[in-house]
Amino acid sequence: xxxxxxxxxxxxxxxxxxxxxxxxxxxxxxxxxxxxxxxxxxxxxxxxxxxxxxxxxxxxxxxxxxxxxxxxxxxxxxxxxxxxxxxxxxxxxxxxxxxxxxxxxxxxxxxxxxxxxxxxxxxxxxxxxxxxxxxxxxxxxxxxxxxxxxxxxxxxxxxxxxxxxxxxxxxxxxxxxxxxxxxxxxxxxxxxxxxxxxxxxxxxxxxxxxxxxxxxxxxxxxxxxxxxxxxxxxxxxxxxxxxxxxxxxxxxxxxxxxxxxxxxxxxxxxxxxxxxxxxxxxxxxxxxxxxxxxxxxxxxxxxxxxxxxxxxxxxxxxxxxxxxxxxxxxxxxxxxxxxxxxxxxxxxxxxxxxxxxxxxxxxxxxxxx
Amino acid sequence: xxxxxxxxxxxxxxxxxxxxxxxxxxxxxxxxxxxxxxxxxxxxxxxxxxxxxxxxxxxxxxxxxxxxxxxxxxxxxxxxxxxxxxxxxxxxxxxxxxxxxxxxxxxxxxxxxxxxxxxxxxxxxxxxxxxxxxxxxxxxxxxxxxxxxxxxxxxxxxxxxxxxxxxxxxxxxxxxxxxxxxxxxxxxxxxxxxxxxxxxxxxxxxxxxxxxxxxxxxxxxxxxxxxxxxxxxxxxxxxxxxxxxxxxxxxxxxxxxxxxxxxxxxxxxxxxxxxxxxxxxxxxxxxxxxxxxxxxxxxxxxxxxxxxxxxxxxxxxxxxxxxxxxxxxxxxxxxxxxxxxxxxxxxxxxxxxxxxxxxxxxxxxxxxxxxxxxxxxxxxxxxxxxxxxxxxxxxxxxxxxxxxxxxxxxxxxxxxxxxxxxxxxxxxxxxxxxxxxxxxxxxxxxxxxxxxxxxxxxxxxxxxxxxxxxxxxxxxxxxxxxxxxxxxxxxxxxxxxxxxxxxxxxxxxxxxxxxxxxxxxxxxxxxxxxxx
Ligand code: SF4
Ligand code: SF4
Ligand code: SF4
Numbered sequence: 001x002x003x004x005x006x007x008x009x010x011x012x013x014x015x016x017x018x019x020x021x022x023x024x025x026x027x028x029x030x031x032x033x034x035x036x037x038x039x040x041x042x043x044x045x046x047x048x049x050x051x052x053x054x055x056x057x058x059x060x061x062x063x064x065x066x067x068x069x070x071x072x073x074x075x076x077x078x079x080x081x082x083x084x085x086x087x088x089x090x091x092x093x094x095x096x097x098x099x100x101x102x103x104x105x106x107x108x109x110x111x112x113x114x115x116x117x118x119x120x121x122x123x124x125x126x127x128x129x130x131x132x133x134x135x136x137x138x139x140x141x142x143x144x145x146x147x148x149x150x151x152x153x154x155x156x157x158x159x160x161x162x163x164x165x166x167x168x169x170x171x172x173x174x175x176x177x178x179x180x181x182x183x184x185x186x187x188x189x190x191x192x193x194x195x196x197x198x199x200x201x202x203x204x205x206x207x208x209x210x211x212x213x214x215x216x217x218x219x220x221x222x223x224x225x226x227x228x229x230x231x232x233x234x235x236x237x238x239x240x241x242x243x244x245x246x247x248x249x250x251x252x253x254x255x256x257x258x259x260x261x262x263x264x265x266x267x268x269x270x271x272x273x274x275x276x277x278x279x280x281x282x283x284x285x286x287x288x289x290x291x292x293x294x295x296x297x298x299x300x301x302x303x304x305x306x307x308x309x310x311x312x313x314x315x316x317x318x319x320x321x322x323x324x325x326x327x328x329x330x331x332x333x334x335x336x337x338x339x340x341x342x343x344x345x346x347x348x349x350x351x352x353x354x355x356x357x358x359x360x361x362x363x364x365x366x367x368x369x
Numbered sequence: 370x371x372x373x374x375x376x377x378x379x380x381x382x383x384x385x386x387x388x389x390x391x392x393x394x395x396x397x398x399x400x401x402x403x404x405x406x407x408x409x410x411x412x413x414x415x416x417x418x419x420x421x422x423x424x425x426x427x428x429x430x431x432x433x434x435x436x437x438x439x440x441x442x443x444x445x446x447x448x449x450x451x452x453x454x455x456x457x458x459x460x461x462x463x464x465x466x467x468x469x470x471x472x473x474x475x476x477x478x479x480x481x482x483x484x485x486x487x488x489x490x491x492x493x494x495x496x497x498x499x500x501x502x503x504x505x506x507x508x509x510x511x512x513x514x515x516x517x518x519x520x521x522x523x524x525x526x527x528x529x530x531x532x533x534x535x536x537x538x539x540x541x542x543x544x545x546x547x548x549x550x551x552x553x554x555x556x557x558x559x560x561x562x563x564x565x566x567x568x569x570x571x572x573x574x575x576x577x578x579x580x581x582x583x584x585x586x587x588x589x590x591x592x593x594x595x596x597x598x599x600x601x602x603x604x605x606x607x608x609x610x611x612x613x614x615x616x617x618x619x620x621x622x623x624x625x626x627x628x629x630x631x632x633x634x635x636x637x638x639x640x641x642x643x644x645x646x647x648x649x650x651x652x653x654x655x656x657x658x659x660x661x662x663x664x665x666x667x668x669x670x671x672x673x674x675x676x677x678x679x680x681x682x683x684x685x686x687x688x689x690x691x692x693x694x695x696x697x698x699x700x701x702x703x704x705x706x707x708x709x710x711x712x713x714x715x716x717x718x719x720x721x722x723x724x725x726x727x728x729x730x731x732x733x734x735x736x737x738x739x740x741x742x743x744x745x746x747x748x749x750x751x752x753x754x755x756x757x758x759x760x761x762x763x764x765x766x767x768x769x770x771x772x773x774x775x776x777x778x779x780x781x782x783x784x785x786x787x788x789x790x791x792x793x794x795x796x797x798x799x800x801x802x803x804x805x806x807x808x809x810x811x812x813x814x815x816x817x818x819x820x821x822x823x824x825x826x827x828x829x830x831x832x833x834x835x836x837x838x839x840x841x842x843x844x845x846x847x848x849x850x851x852x853x854x855x856x857x858x859x860x861x862x863x864x865x866x867x868x869x870x871x872x873x874x875x876x877x878x879x880x881x882x883x884x885x886x887x888x889x890x891x892x893x894x895x896x897x898x899x900x901x
Contacts, residue, residue, distance in 0.1 A: 041683075041686050041687065041690065044687075044690030044693070044694070045407075045686065045689055045690050045693065046693060063881075065881065066881060066882075067839070067878075067879035067881050067882050067885075069839040069842070069877070069879060071840065072839060072840040072841045073649070073650075073838075073839040073840060073841035073842035073879075075648045075649070075650070075841070077650050077653070078881065079650060079792075079842065079879045079880050079881055080650035080651075080653065082791075082795055082880040082881070083650070083651075083791070083844075169881065169884070170884045171882070171884040171885040171888055172884070195553065195559055202559045202560065202563065203553075203556050203557070203558070203559045203560075204553040204554070204555075204558055204559055206554070206555075233551075234550040234551040234552070234553065235521070235550045236524065236550075236552065236553065236554065237521055237524065237550070238523075238524040238525070238552070238554050238673075240640045240641075240642070240644065240648040240669075240670050240671075241640070241641070241648050243521070243642060244640075244641040244642060246521075258574075258576075258602075258603075259603075280606050316556070318556070322434075322436070323431065323434040323435075323436075324427060324431050324434070324557060325427060325431060325432070325434055325435040325436065325675065326434065326435075326436045327679075329436070342556070343555070343556030344556065347653075348648075348653055348654075349676075351653040351654050351683065352653075352654050352676065352679040352680050352682075352683050353679060354683070355654050355679065355680075355682050355683020355684070355686050355687070356678075356679045356682040356683060358682075358683075358686045359403060359406055359407060359682035359683070359685060359686045360436075360682075362406065362407050362408070362686065362689075363406045363407075368406070368407050368408025368409075368689070
């Protein structure tokens with residue numbers, strides 16, 4: 001058994017030589033869950049931060065998600081955002097700048113950034129001194145109207161996972177039932193806008209398999225007479241929870257069907273029909289609702305922020321990272337990428353990623369005390 | 370727990386800001402690097418296997434660019450196996466007792482042991498092997514990777530297989546991957562799959578019918594060793610068979626033996642698969658409910674090199690923050706205790722955050738409350754048989770005066786909603802309460818003692834609705850379950866009287882369920898008014 005001394009044991013020397021390259025704050029662009037977790041860990045480690053958020057509230061997409069609990073929490077992790085928000089809002093060494101946007105970023109010789117921000121309401125401008133810049137601008141949900149996918153926007157019963165989520169959020173799942181007599185017969189189509197080279201999205205969106213299964217469980221909890229099918233390409237079951245979710249759903253009678261139908265047609269009785277292949281034969285399946293599990297696309301503000309900061313984007317339009325294995329540092333010094341703006345992610349992944357961002361900042365800027 | 374307190378041989382050579390890492394393999398090395406990276410001292414207790422159980426799907430060249438692990442000089446540690454047999458939380462850290470009998474004090478403790486893979490399924494030929502992290506490519510000729518055989522293969526192991534299949538193919542061999550679900554984890558998972566397909570790796574998918582692997586006779590030197598037959602359900606729909614030299618199965622993780630110290634401390638803290646640390650929102654990134662105790666890597670159910678590296682970094686950052694907090698001058702006491710205490714230890718046993726310890730002194734033992742650990746849930750307060758405890762920021766008196774008010778000031782039909790501040794307390798900001806409903810936020814549903822509930826029922830109030838966080842989502846781990854339990858206890862005790870003196874109901878909620886909260890209240894009011 002041995003106590004290992006840490007590398008920079010002699011902190012005094014370090015601190016006196018540190019002032020110049022660690023003046024200012026860590027400026028976090030985006031107040032979604034990635035920005036919040038980053039801010040919280042920075043703050044708890046005594047590192048000052050500022051969050052710049054365009055909208056009027058913190059929490060981003062996560063704050064819009066509905067709870068997926070049945071008789072127990074199903075670990076969608078979205079309510080964590082409330083805890084992080086409170087922790088960040090009450091931290092003594094941070095600034096939260098809502099309704100603000102970035103308009104200029106200048107890199108000084110010392111490597112520090114001077115960040116120009118603007119109040120979107122008053123137009124007032126300010127300058128922040130950033131010892132490190134964390135880009136946490138999140139993602140955009142794929143919009144299936146773009147390509148007229150599966151009659152979204154045309155056929156009444158076709159909706160996206162986000163639409164379903166909004167109904168759940170308002171506790172209005174009853175609106176899904178055609179009339180209260182008829183049980184819900186619902187199908188999820190996975191990988192809509194993901195794993196699709198034709199639209200430049202040949203990647204898995206990482207969250208939707210688990211999200212669809214959770215939604216299915218929640219629907220079945222509320223309306224046990226519902227019939228639910230999930231059409232998928234490949235089930236992605238990584239992480240601590242996904243495997244148990246699949247087991248639970250199978251127990252509850254959710255059908256998992258491999259292969260996503262290419263087309264939805266309205267049927268004579270006002271329902272939706274799809275043709276699926278079973279044992280080499282084409283079979284018609286009918287549903288009254290079809291939910292498109294829409295994927296994550298790069299944030300619409302990514303390109304503007306990329307040109308301002310010179311942090312490059314990758315072939316998919318997400319922020320490029322220093323290497324395939326360094327997912328938190330941008331190729332530029334002192335610019336870090338947190339959360340889903342470097343690629344699709346679910347909440348536990350975002351949390352780990354944000355932790356790694358903070359650890360990289362502490363390491364690179366020698367902020368360890 | 371108490372025995373170790375008597376042990377006076379606590380060595381103070383280890384500084385308070387030090388972390389103990391228990392493990393022996395790559396996970397432990399990465400955790401050590403991460404902890405050193407945030408400036409903490411680290412001590413390693415070698416425990417468990419030293420062969421790594423972490424998988425990655427990168428080629429060796431990019432692996433060399435992996436930051437913050439291989440650039441660290443890995444620490445050399447004592448060869449002796451020291452197993453933590455007891456871990457006792459103290460105000461600013463932990464006292465860890467090892468099987469040697471010695472105790473040391475640490476600021477935080479990390480469990481970073483490796484795991485074991487499930488063995489090759491029994492119905493497969495004997496010389497089929499599992500894919501381990503040490504399996505190296507290329508293999509030369511013809512190789513078959515069999516995934517998802519008994520259950521879906523861990524995606525990290527699946528992705529490793531695809532990488533190996535690709536490398537083997539590039540080196541001139543033939544690779545087959547038999548699976549049910551193609552794993553495409555991460556931004557580049559799909560690209561890896563596509564690259565492998567384009568390079569000629571044959572992906573074959575099976576359905577309910579399992580592939581058959583037969584051992585061929587090896588009498589002739591050059592002949593293939595296995596014959597594989599599979600009903601390919603996607604591409605051809607036909608039965609395909611081929612011969613190959615080697616067959617690997619993609620397996621899953623089973624849990625390595627957890628050191629007793631962690632097992633005792635984290636006994637109930639497993640996820641739904643049985644791996645350590647819950648998957649609750651309060652335990653993201655390797656945190657346990659015991660502040661300062663972390664679990665990273667295979668023992669937490671993760672075999673991904675990359676994710677483990679990130680989790681190690683996150684946990685280390687959190688540990689640094691925790692130590693900063695624990696060593697800072699403490700704010701005012703959160704708990705009060707009167708001399709009514711009979712030292713029954715109920716509160717010590719129940720505190721989900723191990724904030725209470727017994728200071729066993731020869732003259733007079735007394736309880737110690739850790740201000741940094743206490744999250745002010747009040748579970749201890751509600752179960753103390755002598756009502757000796759109280760939360761300073763949330764006094765029992767607050768309940769009493771609320772209940773007094775109920776006796777005099779309210780109308781006949783009133784309903785009281787006791788809601789946990791974390792869920793109901795937030796959800797309520799988006800709704801307007803119906804008339805005659807009083808909302809009283811509590812620190813945790815588990816704070817509502819039977820005496821508070823009975824006293825409330827004894828007022829003219831016609832109904833009590835308790836709103837806690839969903840099971841598995843409670844910030845104090847089991848406060849919400851306490852509330853449920855007390856309600857059923859009360860129902861049993863009051864027998865047929867229950868429900869006549871007033872209706873009482875328990876429901877769970879999340880902070881993002883305002884609309885549902887309102888409906889629960891309206892439904893409950895309706896029910897209550899129907900009864901009376
Ligand atoms: S299901 Fe999600 S929102 Fe609901 S309690 Fe669990 S983590 Fe929170
Ligand atoms: S539960 Fe009450 S009586 Fe028992 S040890 Fe704790 S404070 Fe004392
Ligand atoms: S209030 Fe909760 S956290 Fe604090 S000592 Fe009591 S049981 Fe523990």
